[in-house]
Amino acid sequence: MAPQSAERQEAECVSGAQLVAEALKLQNIEYMFGIVGVPVTEIAIEAQANGIKYVGMRNEQAASYAASAVGYLTGRPGVCLVVSGPGLVHALAGMANANMNCWPLIVIGGSSDRNQETMGAFQEFPQVEACRLYSKFSARPSSLEAIPAVVEKAVRNSIYGRPGACYIDIPGDFVNMQVNKSSVKYVDCCPAPPVSMAEELAVSKAASFIAHSKKPLLIIGKGAAYSRAENSIRKLVDQCGLPFLSTPMGKGVVPDNHPYCVAAARSRALQHADVIILLGARLNWILHFGLPPRFQPDVKIIQVDICAEELGNNVRPVAALLGDIKAVTEQLLDHLGKKLWKYPSNTEWWKELQAKIKSNEETSKALSLQKHLPMNYYMVFHHVREVLPKDCVLVSEGANTMDIGRTMLPNYHPRHRLDAGTFGTMGVGLGFAIAAAMVTKDYSPHQQVVCIEGDSAFGFSGMEVETICSYYRYNLPIIIIIVNNNGIYSGLDADNWKEMSKLGEPSSWVPPVSLLPNAHYEKVMSSFGGKGYFVQTPEELQAALRASLEEKHVPSLINVMIDPQSDRKKQDFHWLTRSNL
Ligand code: ADP
DSSP, rough: OOOOOHHHHTTTTEEEEHHHHHHHHHOOEEEEEEOOTTTTTTHHHHHHHHHHEEEOSSOOHHHHHHHHHHHHHSOEHHHHHHOOOOOOHHHHHHHHHHHTTTTOEEEEEEEGGGTTTTTTTOOOOOHHHHHTTSSSEEEOOSGGHHHHHHOOOOHHHHHHSSSSSSEEEHHHHSSSSEEEGGGGGOOOOOOOOOOOOOOOOHHHOOOOOTOOOOEEEEEEEEHHHHHHHHHHHHHHHHHHHHOOOOOOOTTTTOOSSTTTTTTGGGGHHHOOOOOEESSSOOGGGGGGGTTTTTHHHHHHHEEEEEEEGTSSSSSOOOOOEEEEEEHHHHHHHHHHHHHTTTOOOOSSSHHEEEEEEEHHHHHHHHHTTTTOSSSHHHHHHHHHOOOOOOOOOEEEEHHHHHHHHHHHOOOOSSSEEEEEEETTTTOOOHHHHHHHHHHHHHTTOOOOOOEEEEEHHHHHHHHHHHSSSSSSTTTTEEEEEEOOOOOEEEOOOOHHHHGGGGSSSSSGGSOOTTTTTTTTTTHHHTTTTTEEEEEOOOOHHHHHHHHHHTTTTTTTTEEBOOTTTTOOOSSSSOSSSOOOE
């Protein structure tokens, strides 16, 4: 046989970096977020060459948050690419957050060369082991040839069953090493997860409990949003006349302005319901563990989840429906449809809920219509709500900013609210907003992304403003609204500050909750080429928001000064009660 030409031999070779990028592309990965450096720069370059969009961020935490939000928004994981050691350690934040949220995510970490392992190599760290605690699957391919199979397995693990984070470790010496293409084990794109349905007996038991309930309640969680079950759930609500409420990120699966939404009577609805249908929400701290005093001691829970191990956590359900929410909701609809069952609209339960909705709405309205300055939270959200487009993607984080914003800013579409989530993570805002802006740019360019956060929350990832700004970077026209109370929970104003500064050394008296009074965060935005607004009145706020919405191609930051002591209205129950502040 004649020897092959040098070009032909070269054409048949492929580097580790190329293999990673090609395998990701084959698995329909569209977006990668990261920070390059030794040894992963070539992987980012190859990803771009293969048609994967790469966004270079300023901190791996924000990159990992962004990649995880892509997974939630598109159903296909985003990738976070990080360097060895500290780069990977920063990305653990996003892996933990994604896993807690049950969102798919792929993290790819470069690691030190194999022949330097245990020798104290540059940034050497037990990365595969470190990621195990934060992921469903954590592995290093045994060879270059095995890279596509490991990538496919990671993608499949991230979306099959309960979604979550997966880690792939790429040693530095793999990146530029070459291998003959013919020896590589290529694996086809993994299909969407197979759909699983609940046992028929369990479905008919559930339908019977629902049909006999006196005070039914449907709870819609972010698992329902992730599973794209909005049409079936909407049908269930309408066909059965069920009062429903959504968890923070379940909002919008059925629009918040639906007449059967009882969000404004949340505590009352949870406390008195006799039968609860739980669609893709865990009975964790967000739902007060499903226990008294927030729930009836004998409440009957009908639990729908894709994760068998979740069924029965904290409360034993009367019916455990293991399966995909969309498919199981169709099964329930079928059973209840056959019974021609609809919950009557004239019951005592409806009257009780409606009365509570009315009184709660009146309290919020009174607070939101106050005229005094500086503004309180309710005034801010009321005036934002009047101007905000109904279809914008809302990102929200902070303490009061997120909690009050959740009740004051309605969602009309599924997967249009991203927030601190199950892990209560602060600092996710800008990463999530960047992910949402990348996805909307490709799939629904008319939609705008609005990120509303507290001044403290903004600080965690503030430098990502540089990522979104200017034609030389990614030019993502995100609108950031900072609800600025000079601190965490509450702050000091400049006068208090002057008075207290007489006390001497700042570290012995500056309240741990306080941040700089009247900080001009809008200048961060203008310094990178976006628009910055400093607003103190409702009129200035609305004018700035209108101008930002009109300037569709320029990112903006509206810094809204509020009363540093502004607080939530009185609650029947606090979500978290540990602090006496
Ligand atoms: P929330 O924060 O809105 O209360 P959680 O994150 O606690 O929601 O719960 C989401 C639940 O949804 C998880 O238990 C997860 O296993 C489940 N889940 C995710 N995808 C699906 C699906 N396709 N079908 C059924 N359940 C799902």
